[in-house]
Amino acid sequence: MILGDARDDEDHDVLFPEVRRRGVEIIRVHPFDLVTHLGPAGISFTVRGETLEPDLVVGWMLEELLLWIDNPGRDIRVYTVNHHPVFAMYRYAPDGAWVTNVASGGSIAMCPLSPGLADIAARASRAAGTLIGGIDVGENLTTGEYVVYEVNSCPTCEPPVLEVIADFLADAVLRADSSTEAWAPTTIDTDLDLSPELFHASTRHLLHRD
Structure with a gap:
């Protein structure tokens, strides 16, 4: 499961087919749509009411541009x-x-x-x-x-x-x-x-x- 949004389309257009070609399913979920549940049985995740059980979660959100210290150009x-x-x-x-x-x-x-x-x-x-x-x-x-x-x-x-x-x-x-x-x-x-x-x-x- 990749956390991201439409700003990442160009990256994901390359990444997703390559991952699937290697026999692994991959989906994108916007972080705002992801609900985390903490209960006696442990942690679970749902997206719009559907329970997800990802084997791997990768964050892919860059929230703001970063400013830099002086550099040589x-x-x-x-x-x-x-x-x-x-x-x-x-x-x-x-x-x-x-x-x-x-x-x-x-x-x-x-x-x-x-x-x-x-x-x-x-x-x-x-x-x-x-x-x-x-x-x-x-x-x-x-x-x-x-x-x-x-x-x-x-x-x-x-x-x-x-x-x-x-x-x-x-x-x-x-x-x-x-x-x-x-x-x-x-x-x-x-x-x-x-x-x-x-x-x-x-x-x-x-x-x-x-």
């Missing part, structure tokens, strides 16, 4: 699944601005996952306990080091990440508690790839051009 979003970095992207602020969010006019580009970038993202994900994470990393131009700005537990994801998430979610349902110990991604985007298909169709016009 861009930051890096590293996506982690089960604490494994799998894909990264640059997010560039518009000219004269400092906020890099796409919704605020930022532009995007694929970022190869270097060992140093992957290491700091993995450590941040483990520290925050995010099984599906969006790690926002800044580049310190003075020291050449990375700094973690924020760890997001329900990030909006690009297609390559959603395919990996589908693998992980299906495995988590089928293998339950052992999944987080044994699962690892089969693909990691370490090399530069300029293909627009890495991004949702609705954001390809935002691809950054040097």
Whole structure:
């Protein structure tokens, strides 16, 4: 069961078929429609009077845009699944601005996952306990080091990440508690790839051009 709403349609159009193709049923429920019951028999969930018994619940709601500390004109979003970095992207602020969010006019580009970038993202994900994470990393131009700005537990994801998430979610349902110990991604985007298909169709016009 995925908690979300229509703002997530583009993500879910990729994720849901991929999860179902792996033999696992998946539904979306708006958090406002979910009723939690606490009783002698334990916890139960209903949606519009129908009882649900999900094997796995994933939150997928981003309530507001986030403001950032000063940066050199861009930051890096590293996506982690089960604490494994799998894909990264640059997010560039518009000219004269400092906020890099796409919704605020930022532009995007694929970022190869270097060992140093992957290491700091993995450590941040483990520290925050995010099984599906969006790690926002800044580049310190003075020291050449990375700094973690924020760890997001329900990030909006690009297609390559959603395919990996589908693998992980299906495995988590089928293998339950052992999944987080044994699962690892089969693909990691370490090399530069300029293909627009890495991004949702609705954001390809935002691809950054040097």
